Amino acid sequence: MERGLRVFGDPKVELHVHLDGAIRPETILHFGRKRGVPLPGSTVDDLLNHVSCRIPMTLTQFLGKFNHYMPAIAGDREAVRRIAYELVETKAKEGVIYVEVRYSPHLLANCCVDPIPWGQSEGDLTPDEVVNLVNQGLQDGERDFRIKARSILCCMRHMPSWSPEVVELCKKYRNNSVVAIDLAGDESVKMENSSEHRKAYEPARRAGVSDRSCCKEAERCGIHRTVHAGEAGPPAIIKEAVYLLKAERIGHGYRVLEDPELYKELLGAKMHFEVCPLSSYFTGACLPDFGKHPVAQFRKDRANYSINTDDPLIFNSNIDKDYSIVKDYMGFTEEDFKRVNINAAQSSFLPEKEKQELLNTLYEAYGMVPNAS
Numbered sequence: 376m377e378r379g380l381r382v383f384g385d386p387k388v389e390l391h392v393h394l395d396g397a398i399r400p401e402t403i404l405h406f407g408r409k410r411g412v413p414l415p416g417s418t419v420d421d422l423l424n425h426v427s428c429r430i431p432m433t434l435t436q437f438l439g440k441f442n443h444y445m446p447a448i449a450g451d452r453e454a455v456r457r458i459a460y461e462l463v464e465t466k467a468k469e470g471v472i473y474v475e476v477r478y479s480p481h482l483l484a485n486c487c488v489d490p491i492p493w494g495q496s497e498g499d500l501t502p503d504e505v506v507n508l509v510n511q512g513l514q515d516g517e518r519d520f521r522i523k524a525r526s527i528l529c530c531m532r533h534m535p536s537w538s539p540e541v542v543e544l545c546k547k548y549r550n551n552s553v554v555a556i557d558l559a560g561d562e563s564v565k566m567e568n569s570s571e572h573r574k575a576y577e578p579a580r581r582a583g584v585s586d587r588s589c590c591k592e593a594e595r596c597g598i599h600r601t602v603h604a605g606e607a608g609p610p611a612i613i614k615e616a617v618y619l620l621k622a623e624r625i626g627h628g629y630r631v632l633e634d635p636e637l638y639k640e641l642l643g644a645k646m647h648f649e650v651c652p653l654s655s656y657f658t659g660a661c662l663p664d665f666g667k668h669p670v671a672q673f674r675k676d677r678a679n680y681s682i683n684t685d686d687p688l689i690f691n692s693n694i695d696k697d698y699s700i701v702k703d704y705m706g707f708t709e710e711d712f713k714r715v716n717i718n719a720a721q722s723s724f725l726p727e728k729e730k731q732e733l734l735n736t737l738y739e740a741y742g743m744v745p746n747a748s
């Protein structure tokens with residue numbers, strides 16, 4: 376069967392990919408033209424020159440890349456639905472059979488969101504409808520490309536006032552594609568000290584909610600939780616994610632190695648780390664020498680982790696690039712990839728029965744159970 380880009384490690388499970396960091400450049404150009412939204416380039420190469428990373432930068436600089444193209448997509452119903460659909464197609468071609476795709480509904484809306492993102496003028500696409508459209512795109516993709524896709528809704532570190540609605544949307548759509556909540560954004564910026572953060576926090580505080588109570592509410596309602604932590608931020612942010620925000624998985628988490636005691640605890644607890652090798656190079660989260668990448672240590676210690684793309688548009692990448700990095704620089708074998716994907720399936724946010732089905736599919740494909748026939 377023709378599977379496009381597939382090289383090795385199939386079938387795969389991917390747990391950490393941002394919908395808005397995985398848009399096809401052609402799709403951005405299409406909607407930019409259609410909507411008359413200016414873009415920094417008019418061809419794929421041109422656009423990628425501005426949008427994709429060429430050399431390592433900081434997390435803050437990397438996050439600035441979204442400004443170049445999000446105005447062409449946000450606020451447009453057809454665009455939102457299409458990027459979700461196309462992501463499922465891409466993942467199917469990459470040999471991924473289960474993907475959890477994450478995004479901030481607020482960053483794709485242009486109505487009932489304060490402030491309206493990306494300098495858009497007010498329209499009528501609400502965060503709630505964004506979730507609906509993404510769900511439709513994912514479900515159409517599941518049907519057409521025969522893989523499973525679920526979503527994770529992101530709270531943003533710089534916009535705590537959006538978080539209560541993110542929790543509500545997770546509850547509302549829990550039986551409809553949405554499986555978890557995330558906290559994304561820039562953990563390297565000290566939010567407490569910024570007046571913008573305090574201002575953003577005000578409505579939530581007035582309503583008696585905080586990030587902490589949102590996480591508690593998520594936990595109380597049985598909403599699964601993952602948190603970006605220890606990518607650019609210190610181990611203390613990982614501690615906070617695990618003990619305060621009750622994260623069940625950690626996005627990135629590389630800097631856990633700076634706190635051996637915490638690392639030991641999390642190894643013991645089988646905490647899942649969503650590792651994104653190429654991303655960590657470009658965001659400056661890890662040293663440019665892949666031989667010294669934290670995932671080499673995770674592998675040695677048989678930690679629980681997965682290999683993911685994060686933002687393949689911005690890294691001009693696909694999942695095979697990430698698999699190649701750990702294979703070529705760290706000597707990952709086919710056996711390692713099997714373990715990585717089984718760990719990913721076990722730490723997925725699927726309901727138990729579906730998780731077991733996913734695991735059985737992997738065991739069978741990897742020749743780990745006797746063939747029934």
Ligand SMILES: O=c1[nH]cnc2c1ncn2[C@@H]1O[C@H](CO)[C@@H](O)[C@H]1O
Pocket residue numbers: 393394395396438441477478479482529559560561603606654658685686
């Ligand atoms: O590697 C990352 N670390 C932290 N935040 C990120 C990363 N990649 C993307 N986003 C942020 O998550 C939002 C929702 O998808 C994106 O808009 C971006 O701001």
